[in-house]
Amino acid sequence: xxxxxxxxxxxxxxxxxxxxxxxxxxxxxxxxxxxxxxxxxxxxxxxxxxxxxxxxxxxxxxxxxxxxxxxxxxxxxxxxxxxxxxxxxxxxxxxxxxxxxxxxxxxxxxxxxxxxxxxxxxxxxxxxxxxxxxxxxxxxxxxxxxxxxxxxxxxxxxxxxxxxxxxxxxxxxxxxxxxxxxxxxxxxxxxxxxxxxxxxxxxxxxxxxxxxxxxxxxxxxxxxxxxxxxxxxxxxxxxxxxxxxxxxxxxxxxxxxxxxxxxxxxxxxxxxxxxxxxxxxxxxxxxxxxxxxxxxxxxxxxxxxxxxxxxxxxxxxxxxxx
Amino acid sequence: xxxxxxxxxxxxxxxxxxxxxxxxxxxxxxxxxxxxxxxxxxxxxxxxxxxxxxxxxxxxxxxxxxxxxxxxxxxxxxxxxxxxxxxxxxxxxxxxxxxxxxxxxxxxxxxxxxxxxxxxxxxxxxxxxxxxxxxxxxxxxxxxxxxxxxxxxxxxxxxxxxxxxxxxxxxxxxxxxxxxxxxxxxxxxxxxxxxxxxxxxxxxxxxxxxxxxxxxxxxxxxxxxxxxxxxxxxxxxxxxxxxxxxxxxxxxxxxxxxxxxxxxxxxxxxxxxxxxxxxxxxxxxxxxxxxxxxxxxxxxxxxxxxxxxxxxxxxxxxxxxxxxxxxxxxxxxxxxx
Numbered sequence: 083x084x085x086x087x088x089x090x091x092x093x094x095x096x097x098x099x100x101x102x103x104x105x106x107x108x109x110x111x112x113x114x115x116x117x118x119x120x121x122x123x124x125x126x127x128x129x130x131x132x133x134x135x136x137x138x139x140x141x142x143x144x145x146x147x148x149x150x151x152x153x154x155x156x157x158x159x160x161x162x163x164x165x166x167x168x169x170x171x172x173x174x175x176x177x178x179x180x181x182x183x184x185x186x187x188x189x190x191x192x193x194x195x196x197x198x199x200x201x202x203x204x205x206x207x208x209x210x211x212x213x214x215x216x217x218x219x220x221x222x223x224x225x226x227x228x229x230x231x232x233x234x235x236x237x238x239x240x241x242x243x244x245x246x247x248x249x250x251x252x253x254x255x256x257x258x259x260x261x262x263x264x265x266x267x268x269x270x271x272x273x274x275x276x277x278x279x280x281x282x283x284x285x286x287x288x289x290x291x292x293x294x295x296x297x298x299x300x301x302x303x304x305x306x307x308x309x310x311x312x313x314x315x316x317x318x319x320x321x322x323x324x325x326x327x328x329x330x331x332x333x334x335x336x337x338x339x340x341x342x343x344x345x346x347x348x349x350x351x352x353x354x355x356x357x358x359x360x361x362x363x364x365x366x367x368x369x370x371x372x373x374x375x376x377x378x379x380x381x382x383x384x385x386x387x388x389x390x391x392x393x394x395x396x397x398x399x400x401x402x403x404x
Numbered sequence: 405x406x407x408x409x410x411x412x413x414x415x416x417x418x419x420x421x422x423x424x425x426x427x428x429x430x431x432x433x434x435x436x437x438x439x440x441x442x443x444x445x446x447x448x449x450x451x452x453x454x455x456x457x458x459x460x461x462x463x464x465x466x467x468x469x470x471x472x473x474x475x476x477x478x479x480x481x482x483x484x485x486x487x488x489x490x491x492x493x494x495x496x497x498x499x500x501x502x503x504x505x506x507x508x509x510x511x512x513x514x515x516x517x518x519x520x521x522x523x524x525x526x527x528x529x530x531x532x533x534x535x536x537x538x539x540x541x542x543x544x545x546x547x548x549x550x551x552x553x554x555x556x557x558x559x560x561x562x563x564x565x566x567x568x569x570x571x572x573x574x575x576x577x578x579x580x581x582x583x584x585x586x587x588x589x590x591x592x593x594x595x596x597x598x599x600x601x602x603x604x605x606x607x608x609x610x611x612x613x614x615x616x617x618x619x620x621x622x623x624x625x626x627x628x629x630x631x632x633x634x635x636x637x638x639x640x641x642x643x644x645x646x647x648x649x650x651x652x653x654x655x656x657x658x659x660x661x662x663x664x665x666x667x668x669x670x671x672x673x674x675x676x677x678x679x680x681x682x683x684x685x686x687x688x689x690x691x692x693x694x695x696x697x698x699x700x701x702x703x704x705x706x707x708x709x710x711x712x713x714x715x716x717x718x719x720x721x722x723x724x725x726x727x728x729x730x731x732x733x734x735x736x737x738x739x740x741x
Contacts (some may be wrong), residue, residue, distance in 0.1 A: 111625045122623060124617040214454065214482075220734070221454035223636070224667065235645075243649070312612050312645050316638070317454070320613050321483045370607035371578050393597045 090336035090387055091351055098355040105362035112365055119241060125331075125357035126245040127304045128324075131250075132331040132349045133256045134300030139332055140260070141293050142273040142341025143191060143198040147206030148301040149325045153317045154213035155180050156305035160223040160315060180302045183209060184295030191294065192287035202294075210320055224314040235310035245307040250330065252300070257346040265289050273341030323374070330377065331356055334384035338392035355380075440702040441472035443459040447724050448506040450489045450532070453480035455638065456665035456734055457533065457686055458508070463737030464690030465506075472698075477502075485510050492518045496525050509536040512577045518661055523708035525557045528700055530693060533684070535581045538587060542696050543713045546684040548582050551718050553590020555682045557661050558720050559631035560597050562679060564656035568628035569597075574615050574643050576635045583607075586635055586661065590637065608639045615642030623650055637662030637669055637681060644677040664721065670731035673723055680722035688716045 106113035131148055138145045155176050183205060190201040214221070220396035225231050237244045259266040265285075272279040272286045280286040309315045335352025337344030356377075363373050446469055450458035462478050469476040474594040479495075481488035488507075492515060495502050505527050509515045519529045525539070531538070533545040559571050571594065576583035588606070603626045606618035615634060623629060623646065632647070634640035639730045640660035647656050648737050657679035662669045664683035671680040721730045 113490075116624050117621070120617075120620050123620070127613070220459065221452065222668075235649075308613060311616065311649070312641050314612075314641055316612050318452075318483060318638070319611065319613070322609065322614075360617075361621060363616050364606050365625050367604055367606065369578055370575075371607055 090334075090384070090391055091348055093387070094334055094336065094351050094355050094384075098351070098358050101355070101362060102358050105358070105365070109362060110366045112362060115241075115289075117361065117365075119243075119246070121357045121361045122246050122249075123243055124361065125353040126243075126249040127307055128327055128331060128356070129249045129349060129353040130245075130252055130300055130304045130307070131324075131328045132335075132353060133252055133346065134297035134304075135328050135332050136337050136344065136346070136349050137256065137260070137269065138198075138293050138297045139337050139339060140273050140344060141269040141290065142276065143290065143293065143299045144202065144329075144339070145187065145294060146199065146202040146325060147187060147209060148297060148328065149322075150206035150210045150320055151180060151298050151318050152301040152305035152308070153315060154209050154218075155302045156309050156315045157223045157317050158213050158217045160225055160309065161218045163226050163229065164223065174238055175334060176302070180298045181295055184292055184298030187298070188294035192290035210317070211352035214317060218317070221317045222314055223317075225309055231306065231310040232313065234307070235313065242312060248303065248307060252303070253346050255348065259399060260345055269293065270342050273343075275342075326381075327356070327377075330381045330384070334380060336388075336391075339370055339385075340392055343392060386402055418735065419591060436702065437698075438473070441698065444469075444472070444474040444504070444697070444701060445500060445502045446474060446476050446504045446506065446697070447479065447495050447502040448476070448532075448674065449479045449481065449488055449495070450506075450508040451534075452483045452489065453478055454482070456668050457663040458670050459734055459737060460665065460686035460732060461506075461532065461690050461693075462664060463734075464687060465693065468694055478497065483510075485514050489515060489518055492522060495570060496522050496527065496657060501525060502527055503701070504530060506530045506532055506693065507536075508532045509534050509538075512537045512581045520708075524566065526707055528697075528707045530696070532689065532693070533582070535585070539708065539711045541700065541707060541711060542717075544689045544692050544696075545716060545720050547713075547715045548585035549589035550591075550715075551682055551684075552586040552591075553593040554589075554718055554720060555586070555633045555661065556593035556597075558589045558659050558680050558722070559633055559657065560600055561648050562593075562722075563600070563630035564658075567630040569600045570603045570626055570629045572619075572626060572629045572632045573602055573623045574619055574632060574634040574640070575605055575607045576610050576624075576639075582661075583635055590633060608634070608642065610636055610638075610639050610729075612639045612642035612645075615639040616646045617642075617645040619646035623647070623652060623656065629658060630655065632656055633659045633661075633678070637659055637672070637678075640678065641672070644672065648677070664719070664731050666731040666733040666735070669721065670726060673721060673726055676723075680720055682718060683718050684716045684718055685732075 111117065134148060135145060159172050159176040187202055187205055190196050191198045234244045239247055260269065268284045268289055272289060274286060276286055305315060331349060331352040333339060334355060335348035337348045360373060437628045448462060452458060466476045481491055495505055505522050507515060507519060507529060509531065516536055517540050522529050524613035531540040535543060536637045563569060575587055594602060604622040606622060608615035608618060632643055634643045635662040644658055647653055647658055653676055659680045659682060660678050662681045662683050666723040669681040669683060673681060696714065
């Protein structure tokens with residue numbers, strides 16, 4: 083972990099705090115409890131994705147199939163319910179499929195040794211194409227009336243909606259996993275130097291399977307929460323910038339793409355910066371074009387910073403690593 | 405003998421009469437029509453096939469085109485501008501060439517050159533729903549600026565004179581013509597109503613989650629907003645979710661733009677999610693396209709020679725005027741697809 087005085091994490095915390103102070107001073111209506119909840123809410127689903135992505139990236143991988151898995155698994159689930167399948171049948175079948183996709187990703191990366199960026203790009207496209215053409219009739223599927231997802235969408239605990247609560251719980255679980263479980267700790271070693279980790283006797287390849295499966299499951303959870311709030315799932319989201327936003331949160335938080343570094347704290351910090359920034363820009367009525375410009379400039383700075391702070395390790399780098 | 409002659413004369417006369425009446429019954433229409441229409445190939449390239457408008461057009465067109473001996477095909481670029489461009493390129497190079505290309509362009513400029521090439525290759529190009537910087541053989545759809553005006557009038561009506569007169573917008577993006585023209589129309593109309601103002605105008609980028617987030621922020625910053633206009637029913641469910649979650653359903657009139665499909669629009673009005681939907685009629689657009697094809701095929705008009713805007717009338721469906729016939733339903737085509 084990076085312990086220098088100016089770690090990326092600290093720089094991002096300072097940047098987020100600066101934006102927050104600036105927005106509080108210049109925008110009336112930024113600094114209050116309801117807006118704070120709105121900010122956290124707006125990044126909860128993104129944060130859940132980022133947690134899954136972080137687990138994979140720490141182990142020196144990347145999962146570009148997350149958004150496809152999220153949209154298509156939930157779309158298929160809702161479609162089965164709409165066409166009269168039982169809850170138990172639909173949910174277990176979709177869960178099996180989600181786990182299967184995670185395992186396929188992991189298997190191709192770990193055992194067939196295809197670079198993860200290509201594996202997950204391909205499986206993402208496959209999942210989208212297969213589900214869209216074979217299993218669902220339209221690109222938006224509605225939540226059936228009276229389904230438990232409606233209750234999830236309405237649920238509030240101390241003013242916090244379900245997606246925020248799930249994000250908090252998952253953050254805690256991922257923290258515990260990475261800090262206190264063997265396979266969680268090993269993820270850092272495997273990400274830092276896979277060959278040495280394997281020689282040392284760590285089950286490097288089965289661990290990869292686990293990480294991609296977790297990422298797929300987190301995607302499914304993010305999809306369920308999205309559907310709970312919107313009462314439908316739009317598979318068009320595949321074409322949005324969501325996937326890049328996930329990578330943005332992970333990278334600006336300071337989780338190096340070369341693996342072995344970072345943790346839940348970095349995800350929280352990265353998500354906070356993005357949430358505060360986008361919220362302030364929306365309140366200031368800045369148009370989407372400029373919001374995207376600012377977001378991409380930040381991503382560029384973060385990637386350059388990542389390259390400087392976490393240089394590629396020539397000894398362990400492989401072709402196809404990011 | 406005389407009797408014989410007169411009988412023969414009568415028979416001859418009868419025969420002549422019969423022949424004459426036969427000729428009179430020979431309407432030149434069906435033959436000319438069949439001749440001109442037989443075997444025509446129509447290809448539709450919408451922005452994606454998987455949403456209500458495209459499925460509606462395809463549904464109506466595929467019902468009628470086979471009746472005159474034509475063939476109808478669709479290509480699905482699935483919201484990818486590049487895939488759409490490739491589909492147009494392939495259609496131009498195809499053998500046999502299509503006779504009509506129905507294109508729904510994603511923005512003003514991307515396909516303009518390609519569509520000109522298609523016309524040069526002898527293919528009529530119809531634009532559907534989204535305008536482009538290109539002289540198409542015909543444009544079908546709504547007048548987007550006018551739809552903006554109508555949406556603004558509905559917002560003014562719903563707010564009333566005693567309201568805060570604050571209106572919020574959820575725009576699409578800053579490149580799509582439908583978004584730009586709608587915005588222009590809204591601004592123009594609002595200016596005519598003293599006291600009314602647009603207090604916020606974030607973009608959704610046509611994404612429902614983004615629409616929800618920006619609407620939440622907009623309403624928290626401007627809690628007095630009495631009406632919100634979201635530029636597309638495809639993402640307006642996000643704005644509707646934000647209003648519902650803030651408990652402001654009774655205060656905020658949400659106006660969406662849509663294609664008048666049952667689950668996308670009328671069901672949402674009935675459930676209170678939308679206050680009103682300003683819609684073009686997919687059915688009328690489809691029949692307009694068919695009429696234009698019939699006209700062009702039967703006349704010696706070269707692609708690109710003439711150009712027409714076939715605007716469909718826009719209607720405002722709200723809880724006061726909604727009937728069971730206000731919307732068309734995708735389910736009509738469920739068996740056809």
